[in-house]
Amino acid sequence: MMILSGDPPRSRVLSALLVIIMLALLATPFIFPGAKAMNVAAKICIFAALVASYDLLLGYTGSVSFAHTMFYGIGSYAIAIALYALGPNWAAVAAGVAAGLPLALLLALAIGLFSLRVEAIFFAMITLAVASAFLVLASQLSWLTGGEDGRSFQLPELLRPGTVFVPKDWFGIAINGRILTYYIVFAASALMILALLRVVNSPFGRVLQAIRENRFRAEALGYRTVFHLTYANCIAAVIAALAGMLNALWLRYAGPDTSLSFSIMLDILLMVVIGGMGTIYGAIIGAAIFLLAENYLQALMGAASAAAAEAGVPLLPGLLHPDRWLLWLGLLFIASVYFFPTGVVGRLRNKPRPASGR
Amino acid sequence: MTEIAATDTLPKPKRDIAPVLLPIALALVMIPLIGSVSSWATLTVASLAMGMMIFIMASGLTLVFGLMDVLNFGHGAFIAVGAYIATLVLLPLASFAQADSLLTNLVVLVPAALLAMAVTAALGLVVERVLVLPVYGQHLKQILMTTGGLIVAEQTLYALFGPQIIPMPLPASLRGSFIIGDIAIAKYRLLAMLVGLVIFVAIELVLNRTKIGLLIRAGVENREMVESLGYRIRRLFLGVFMTGSALAGLGGVMWGLYREQVHASIGDELTVLVFIVVIIGGLGSITGCFIGAILVAMVANYGGFLVPKLALVSNILLMVSVLMWRPRGLYAVTSR
Amino acid sequence: MATNSYWGCHMALTLETRDLTIRFGGHVAVNGVSCSFRPGELTAIVGPNGAGKTTYFNLISGQLRATSGSILFDGTDITGHSAPLRTRAGLGRAFQLTNLFPNLSVEENVRLAVQAERGVHYDLLRPWMARRDLIARADAILDQVALGNRRQVAATALSHGDQRKLEVALMMALEPKVFMFDEPTAGMSIDEVPVVLDLIAKLKQDTSKIILLVEHKMDVVRSLADRIIVLHNGRLVADGKPAEVIASPIVQEAYLGITPGRSAA
Amino acid sequence: MSALLTLSGVHTYVGRYHILQGVAFDIPEGQTTMLLGRNGAGKTTTLRTIMGLWQARSGTITLAGARIEQLATPDIARAGVGYVPESMAVFSDLTVKENLILAASNGPLDDAQLAWIFGFFPALKKFWLSRAGSLSGGQKQMLSIARAIVEPRKLLLIDEPTKGLAPAIVMALIECLKEIKRRGATILLVEQNFHAARELGDQVLVMDNGTIVHRGEMAALAADVPLQEHLLGLSLEAHQ
Secondary structure: OOOOOOOOOOOHHHHHHHHHHHHHHHHHHHHOOOHHHHHHHHHHHHHHHHHHHHHHHHOOOOOOOOOHHHHHHHHHHHHHHHHHHHOOOHHHHHHHHHHHHHHHHHHHHHHHHHHHHOOHHHHHHHHHHHHHHHHHHHHHOHHHHOHHHOEEOOOOHHHOOOOEEEOHHHHOOOEEHHHHHHHHHHHHHHHHHHHHHHHHOOHHHHHHHHHHHOHHHHHHOOOOHHHHHHHHHHHHHHHHHHHHHHHHHHHOEEOHHHHOOHHHHHHHHHHHHHHOOOOOHHHHHHHHHHHHHHHHHHHHHHHHHHHHHHHOOOOHHHHHOHHHHHHHHHHHHHHHHHHOOOHHHHHHHHOOOOHHHO | OOOOOHHHOOOOOOOOOHHHHHHHHHHHHHHHHHOOHHHHHHHHHHHHHHHHHHHHHHHHHHHHHHHHOOOOOOHHHHHHHHHHHHHHHHOOOHHHHOOOOHHHHHHHHHHHHHHHHHHHHHHHHHHHHHHHHHHOOOHHHHHHHHHHHHHHHHHHHHHHHOOOOEEOOOOHHHOOEEEEOOEEEEHHHHHHHHHHHHHHHHHHHHHHHOHHHHHHHHHHHOHHHHHHOOOOHHHHHHHHHHHHHHHHHHHHHHHHHHHOEEOOOHHHHHHHHHHHHHHHHOOOOHHHHHHHHHHHHHHHHHHHHHOOOOHHHHHHHHHHHHHHHOOOOOOOOOOO | OOOHHHHOOOOOOOEEEEEEEEEEOOEEEEEEEEEEEOOOEEEEEEOOOOOOHHHHHHHHHOOOOOOEEEEEEOOEEOOOOOHHHHHHHOEEEEOOOOOOOOOOEHHHHHHHHHHHHOOOOOOOOOOHHHOHHHHHHHHHHHHHOOOHHHOOOEHHHOOHHHHHHHHHHHHHHOOOOEEEEEOOOOOOOHHHHHHHHHHHHHHHOOOOOEEEEEOOEHHHHHHHOOEEEEEEOOEEEEEEOHHHHHHOHHHHHHHOOOOOOOOOO | OOEEEEEEEEEEEEOOEEEEEEEEEEEEOOOEEEEEOOOOOOHHHHHHHHHOOOOEEEEEEEEOOEEOOOOOHHHHHHOOEEEEOOOOOOOOOOEHHHHHHHHOOOOOOOHHHHHHHHHHOHHHHHOOOOEHHHOOHHHHHHHHHHHHHOOOOOEEEEEOOOOOOOHHHHHHHHHHHHHHHHOOOOEEEEOOOHHHHHHHOOEEEEEEOOEEEEEEEHHHHHHOHHHHHHHHOOEHHHOO
8 A cells, every 4th residue: 555655546447457567567578578569568668657747747737738748858868868979888877867857857847937927728838839849959959969860879788688697598588688678667667657656645746636626725725836836847847757768778769759759749648548637547557558559459450451452442541551540549539538538547446346346 | 870979988098009019129120130121121021921821820719719718729730721622722723823824823722722711611610519519618628629639630631641741832923022122022922911911900800890790809708798698609609710710721721832832740830830829919819919920920030040040949939028028918818 | 702801912813904905997895994803702794795895805815915005914914925825824714605626525625724734735755644643633623523424525525514614624724813704604504504603603712713704694693793893885884892883873874775763664 | 467587496506506496486577576685595596597697407487478498598688688797797898889789689779779778877978989898887887787778678687786886876776777667677686785675676586595485565575674684684784
């Protein structure tokens, strides 16, 4: 209970789902060998943390920010640029962290304090504008960021695939730097999610919920809500930047498409809504569903598209083409906002407890 | 009709003209900074033309918010759809468009624009009914629903038209410039300015001289009272939403011709610009939107000329400084 | 009345408004109201609709800022202080329209107020359940207002009367020096009223507190108030003991618009 | 004497609050019916429910023989109900003239209408082209009432017109309402000021806790001090 901060999943199905996802992620290197499975699993870990940090804003304070990928990108680029410039060593990683986190923090603080001065309703639009300016900036400052191509870099020795700790003949699978990196990603993501769970279930997190529910009354109780909101903004930004750092370490690369683009922002929105806003657990469910679907359903769509093309059905091949993946997600997104505003987690929690549980 | 002389009126509230003077002052300050009068004139004309196009796109968004308190994050989709629809007419009839006679050009251009507006208006009808109607009064859901709508619209455009950039050449008679002394003014920019100005004047006339306009202004202030006087404001709002969508579509056509190409992502690009404009102008204010559009275009053009590096963040700087001056935008709509 | 012994005491808590005025456009909603309130005394503020009672409350609790005049509390000029600051200084306020956190449970509502009173604002590393001190205090208050059996219910699902009780519980949790009730029984069914009146009567027993009450119902005012002040068109038109004020011809004539005995004629 | 408006068993919820709990009454044609009661009794909710601004969850509302409880607000207005809300709700960015043009359903105002309005409210003539927002409270109230009577209405719903107005203005307003009465209007008037109620009312309804607790002749209530004490004694305004 303490580790979950007194906020258990409160649903058997949900608990089971979460345990399955956790175990699967934990065992991925051994039960689903192959680069693709590992990539998907690592991405699920990273996005679960990223989406959970977004949920702190959307679900717990009720404010829509479009700048979350900006912080994610800051983290990614900080690591990438540091390792690119200073070479593949741990000092460079430390330098990236030391540069990235304060930058994310300062920007979050600036946006937070600025949007306090203006109408609350401007917040979403202002964050969208700032994020798009940042995206342009990142692709223009190519001497620093590598422009559209991004920055590839070498990892420190310890994390490279070539570094073998346990040779293949022991378990049938070589335990190497790549697997170590995976477990670093896994552990760091899990820690971040647990930390966020703690934050939302702390006295501070309750104040955030109070502000979302009735800001006026929260102030009447004596809370200076502007500070709470700005604080939450900064926490979310720092976690997003940390997730971005993991992303860069895993990919050995940072570029606009993998860390900054608007479509990642949409992915985050989709995951948080599908999983369930204001639950933190929803982030894990949302990220797992979304990324599995993205990686495995797309192949299905490709097959369907080809079949439709062969059958000579007009229009359908275009609509079912794997590149049109977002189209279907968009429809799913609208439907879930409309029909399942509480997402998977909300649905499972609201269900009457199973008979055996009484 | 008895007209009563308004000699004995209460003190009239002072007209707030500082925002109107802002772009004028900005333009004047730029003369010495830019140095050459001809460059300045070209940039100013470019700003005005670009500003008018952005205004056309943004006006619907700001009216919809003012009247019904609806935030439409999918507004950019109408812009993209408008541009694409126009290519359906312009490309097959390219020979007309590239003929050397203005009349022949217009024979394709006008139907293209009208078709684009008709389609976007119809799309507006669907969006309002399907996406907006269920989430009245809930900003968070409005943002989410309309963002979803934007994704779907954009992806459908990719599916229908392909991901490639579609060229959208300017008709022959709109190419080139008028030369006055050593100042060159592109013909198309003049046209854009003209269309934008006509639309601004038309909107102002409708708002201030017609009963519909009276209803819209009254509805912005107090919806319930308008209904209590016997007017169906839902229908009025749908009309405004469709008009706004059609204007966004027209803006998309003009922007496509201005850039001479179309891509589904123009919706994204312009959404940001349009948002900055309506925030600067004050959500709900047409005059504010007009001035905001010109300011954004001026900063983009002058800034791009003087300090190209700064042009990237110039819009943000503009927005920040305007909001520091007036936290609710240039002309805040008072009722909310 | 148990208040007299406090009047001479210079160390006692004070709350005073001096020439307090607020204008909305051309309308003067509260017009030069000077009044001081004493501990151990329940002051009822009465007046017709639109007389400025709630506005006066809002000025004192900080939801509105005065156009001119000042508010002195406990020896400090708090005219410029924000609402949260005043709450922390000890001004507690229950709202006229029930104003809770609708989707949070009853206990979460009260805990938030307890937490605010204890100054726990940015504690984000310990989970709620570890704060036994806060929880115990919240539970005690819930028992006091007889909501102990409804802890887990969302505030929005409570009956109107229970919501008002919760509203009072939030204010009690803040342990204010001044209790401000804005029509605490408005919209309540008859059987719910006594519970809230009992609560207020209990609060009155602590003679170190100032209690202000805006109320329409004269039987409530009569049963609780030690003193009545009358606002009319934003001005203070009468101030005194309940019986005197109600009987005073100024109030009867100028404020009620009714001359005693004439209405029957 | 026929009933122009009939409410029967009307229940209205606002959010989760059950405000009207079975309201039933008749409004006789050509008379002024006062709706009295303390704050929070449900008077404003009753008017808003009749106007369709809040939908009755159950019960029927009949206007001149036709059921209106399911109609949307604009249709109820078109059926002949004029509404003067508590907050006056003049369009402050519009001029006095524009406010009145909106109230006239068939295009511009004709001379007869203008003469009739200016006869009641000379101040509106004086400030014809001023922004309504710059008027004083009393003038706004008059504009709000003028807006409701520009077109002939079967029924006027007026919510606390004297609220927050200075005594002299209240007197003038009462005179105006009396004149409107004399011309045969049917009015349902919510009022806290007992003096005004006595001056204007033919019939009286008293509400408490979302139901009608008394109905009768205004004159009878005005003469019966113990009854006033019983019904309205809870509120200081009516206290004797």
